[in-house]
Amino acid sequence: MALEYIGIAFMTALQPLNLLVLVLSTLVGLVMGVLPGLSATMAIALLTGLTYNFPTQTAIISLLAIYVGAISGGCQSAILLNIPGTPASAATALDGHPMALQGKGGLAIFIATTVSCLGTLISVVFVLTLTPLLTSLALKFTSWEFFLLSIFGILICGTITAQASPVKGWISGILGLIVAMVGLDTVDTIARFSYGNVNLMSGIQLIPVMIGLFGFPEIVRAFKRHSDDQVTKASKFEMKQGFSLIFRNFGNVLRSACIGVGVGIIPGVGEDTGGWLSYWATRSLAPADEKDSFGKGNPKGIISTETGNNSCIGGAIIPVLSLAVPGSAPAAVLLAAFLMHGYRPGPLLMTESPDFLYNVCIYLAFASVAMWLIALGLSKLTVRLLGVNKKYLMPIVYALCVIGSYLINYNLFDVKVMFVFGLLGIVLTSMNFPAAPFLLGVILGPMLDSNLRRALRLSDGSFLPMFQRPICLFFLAFIILLILAQLGVFKVLKGKKLAD
Amino acid sequence: MESKTKEMIFSLVLMVFGVYVAIEGYMIFLRAASAPYFITEFTVSPGFVPVILGVALVFFSILHFISCIREEGKKPGEVIKEHFAEAAAWVKANKRNVDIAFTIGAVIIMGIYTYVLMELLPFWAATLIFLLAIFFYLRTDKWWKNILVAVLGVIAIVLVFQYCFNAALP
Numbered sequence: 201m202a203l204e205y206i207g208i209a210f211m212t213a214l215q216p217l218n219l220l221v222l223v224l225s226t227l228v229g230l231v232m233g234v235l236p237g238l239s240a241t242m243a244i245a246l247l248t249g250l251t252y253n254f255p256t257q258t259a260i261i262s263l264l265a266i267y268v269g270a271i272s273g274g275c276q277s278a279i280l281l282n283i284p285g286t287p288a289s290a291a292t293a294l295d296g297h298p299m300a301l302q303g304k305g306g307l308a309i310f311i312a313t314t315v316s317c318l319g320t321l322i323s324v325v326f327v328l329t330l331t332p333l334l335t336s337l338a339l340k341f342t343s344w345e346f347f348l349l350s351i352f353g354i355l356i357c358g359t360i361t362a363q364a365s366p367v368k369g370w371i372s373g374i375l376g377l378i379v380a381m382v383g384l385d386t387v388d389t390i391a392r393f394s395y396g397n398v399n400l401m402s403g404i405q406l407i408p409v410m411i412g413l414f415g416f417p418e419i420v421r422a423f424k425r426h427s428d429d430q431v432t433k434a435s436k437f438e439m440k441q442g443f444s445l446i447f448r449n450f451g452n453v454l455r456s457a458c459i460g461v462g463v464g465i466i467p468g469v470g471e472d473t474g475g476w477l478s479y480w481a482t483r484s485l486a487p488a489d490e491k492d493s494f495g496k497g498n499p500k501g502i503i504s505t506e507t508g509n510n511s512c513i514g515g516a517i518i519p520v521l522s523l524a525v526p527g528s529a530p531a532a533v534l535l536a537a538f539l540m541h542g543y544r545p546g547p548l549l550m551t552e553s554p555d556f557l558y559n560v561c562i563y564l565a566f567a568s569v570a571m572w573l574i575a576l577g578l579s580k581l582t583v584r585l586l587g588v589n590k591k592y593l594m595p596i597v598y599a600l601c602v603i604g605s606y607l608i609n610y611n612l613f614d615v616k617v618m619f620v621f622g623l624l625g626i627v628l629t630s631m632n633f634p635a636a637p638f639l640l641g642v643i644l645g646p647m648l649d650s651n652l653r654r655a656l657r658l659s660d661g662s663f664l665p666m667f668q669r670p671i672c673l674f675f676l677a678f679i680i681l682l683i684l685a686q687l688g689v690f691k692v693l694k695g696k697k698l699a700d
Numbered sequence: 701m702e703s704k705t706k707e708m709i710f711s712l713v714l715m716v717f718g719v720y721v722a723i724e725g726y727m728i729f730l731r732a733a734s735a736p737y738f739i740t741e742f743t744v745s746p747g748f749v750p751v752i753l754g755v756a757l758v759f760f761s762i763l764h765f766i767s768c769i770r771e772e773g774k775k776p777g778e779v780i781k782e783h784f785a786e787a788a789a790w791v792k793a794n795k796r797n798v799d800i801a802f803t804i805g806a807v808i809i810m811g812i813y814t815y816v817l818m819e820l821l822p823f824w825a826a827t828l829i830f831l832l833a834i835f836f837y838l839r840t841d842k843w844w845k846n847i848l849v850a851v852l853g854v855i856a857i858v859l860v861f862q863y864c865f866n867a868a869l870p
Contacts, residue, residue: 385746423806
């Protein structure tokens with residue numbers, strides 16, 4: 201039966217109208233992903249309305265193609281401009297942009313696009329085969345686990361991005377968490393840090409913060425009168441070298457895909473965390489002499505982040521299909537779109553519409569291949585951005601940042617927020633504090649706060665249940681070991697032992 | 701200015717900010733404990749996490765501050781004095797730094813666009829004025845090229861967003 205469903209889905213995807221919609225939607229997704237500030241969530245949200253009058257299968261193809269395109273497209277601006285197109289590609293900028301500065305922008309984009317395609321394809325296999333197993337694991341997560349997962353994510357991100365001094369990364373993460381506290385709290389709806397301002401009461405939106413932190417410093421840097429104008433030479437794709445690099449790092453691709461799917465399946469933890477965790481795993485497992493090359497243009501960094509964030513797509517769709525619980529923010533919008541088109545994802549989906557799982561998988565696979573072909577063509581245009589006078593390009597990018605911030609709520613307040621966080625981004629950059637943990641803090645803040653307080657409320661204010669759960673103990677042990685290791689406690693102990 | 705000096709001063713600012721967040725968190729707890737909420741248990745109060753975050757920020761800022769003032773063969777007090785003296789000298793030397801003033805000028809133009817023009821004018825008009833102002837301020841290229849790029853840029857943005865993506869611009 202499954203093969204029959206797969207065959208029907210395959211034939212549906214190959215219909216001329218659907219193929220055309222697939223190509224156009226992927227292109228739109230890629231363009232929105234490339235443009236800083238236009239996230240995958242926004243891309244799906246904006247275009248869901250446009251697909252309202254489409255035939256159901258065509259609409260589903262369109263939405264999945266936009267999702268895949270937007271997540272993958274973010275890497276291009278991360279590599280070429282050091283401005284992640286989407287939060288998911290923030291980690292890609294770490295090694296991607298240094299590669300572009302070394303004149304290897306084309307190679308970096310080729311690697312990122314190819315592993316993005318591979319990541320999505322591998323995640324499709326997971327969606328098809330491991331859905332029931334992985335879903336049962338995610339169901340074991342309670343509020344305590346989600347709380348510790350948030351801390352774990354921020355600590356890892358801080359450690360990775362502030363290599364010389366992890367404390368700076370952790371401070372940056374705490375600042376992000378503090379920003380996430382602004383507005384009405386999600387448990388009791390009491391205003392915090394709002395000072396009577398109605399706009400602040402609704403909280404600080406993620407997208408303006410992201411654009412401000414990452415985009416603004418890059419834009420302002422281009423305005424310097426005696427700017428160092430690091431105009432990178434547009435380079436060829438180096439497909440042979442790219443394929444060879446990916447082939448040699450196929451273990452990295454598989455590991456990152458598994459991490460991405462695992463992260464994607466956990467509700468609320470999205471593509472950005474998947475990318476960061478994959479990057480962290482690759483860097484941790486690298487030989488000691490290679491570790492320093494991460495953040496300076498190591499292709500392995502790009503391979504892990506792009507595989508990790510794209511495989512999250514499949515991972516995030518697994519709980520959407522089986523539990524009607526989205527694995528990430530774009531998946532949440534996708535869930536709403538599925539409902540709008542007459543599907544009821546959840547435990548009854550396989551009884552009511554057994555073909556839907558196979559349709560989604562085949563459409564995802566088609567979208568990832570289409571994305572690979574289109575993104576490589578599109579990147580020939582984006583690579584040329586490097587040659588454009590930045591004093592022309594950056595003011596236009598700023599206008600795009602303004603639109604990106606505005607379109608979240610159609611509110612000019614978000615544009616002002618973007619400007620304020622842009623100034624903060626300049627301060628953080630000049631102090632060598634990484635911006636990525638800050639952003640992750642803003643993303644994970646509500647999850648940390650609401651889950652901790654919900655858990656404490658259920659336990660009458662006692663922390664004891666946290667120490668009685670095996671997954672929590674694993675997270676706790678990992679968090680404590682990470683902090684002690686980074687503060688050099690083990691080195692001191694080792695030194696004392698040797699001295700004795 | 702040396703990186704350690706900047707970071708030492710910044711860690712002091714962060715410490716003060718951490719104290720403020722912790723105090724504000726406690727005030728939120730007091731507000732939540734009174735009518736109409738009556739949430740008297742501190743750990744489930746909306747002020748609990750801000751207090752924890754404020755304390756954590758102060759703790760890590762102190763750790764960072766210590767790492768900034770740790771120098772072999774020197775007392776911490778001496779190092780702090782040296783850093784402050786260096787900061788004062790840097791401010792004095794860079795009062796008339798052309799590059800910094802030029803960049804601040806560009807940021808002010810961006811601020812005017814964000815806070816004033818966007819409030820008063822339609823998006824296309826505000827953006828056209830901003831692009832023209834910044835291109836001429838930065839002396840990007842010849843005057844006619846600046847005007848051409850600004851006009852074409854605005855048209856392209858409006859076409860893509862308003863007509864292709866069907867998004868309502870301000």
